[in-house]
């Protein structure tokens with residue numbers, strides 16, 4: 001369990017650590033993928049078990065809002081969303097590396113979030129016991145920031161018992177700079 005100074009984000013209380021790492025870019029091999037590769041390698045080197053989910057390689061149909069899940073809490077569609085939900089339910093921590101698209105998430109990542117809707121109906125609306133860190137990756141030049149991304153992430157992950165406990169802005173940064181900031185903020189120890 002990592003010890004943190006005052007400036008550091010809250011301390012994780014969960015043991016053992018099974019970390020889900022979501023790379024939210026639809027572009028395989030882009031900045032988010034490179035950053036995720038480096039974070040995954042660093043986590044595994046420090047002994048944290050990582051399950052990686054790449055939005056670029058999963059197949060998730062978008063929610064159509066039919067509300068059939070309101071009846072029994074399940075979706076009529078079956079695809080990689082089932083696996084993603086299973087992984088997130090069995091992980092004790094979550095790191096999301098996402099590009100900023102016009103202030104929000106890419107549509108492919110949003111499609112994944114929207115498929116959490118069946119959990120809304122069974123959600124007990126409390127105990128967000130599990131921590132999530134978000135790394136918002138952008139090339140800059142847009143004056144609107146990434147609040148829409150932060151809100152989408154916080155709202156969707158709460159369906160699975162996660163709270164958004166730390167947001168790292170990686171706007172106009174190199175991959176190396178973003179990794180350094182993550183390590184400096186205590187990210188590796190936090191999920192270990």
Ligand SMILES: Cc1cc2nc3c(=O)[nH]c(=O)nc-3n(C[C@H](O)[C@H](O)[C@H](O)COP(=O)(O)O)c2cc1C
Nearest residue numbers: 025027030031032099100101102103138139140142
């Ligand atoms: C449709 C679209 C919208 C974008 N909007 C923003 C934005 O609002 N803010 C920003 O900083 N970068 C924006 N970008 C730039 C991407 O976030 C940036 O290139 C990021 O590194 C892409 O990550 P990737 O290479 O992993 O896909 C946008 C890119 C695209 C394709």
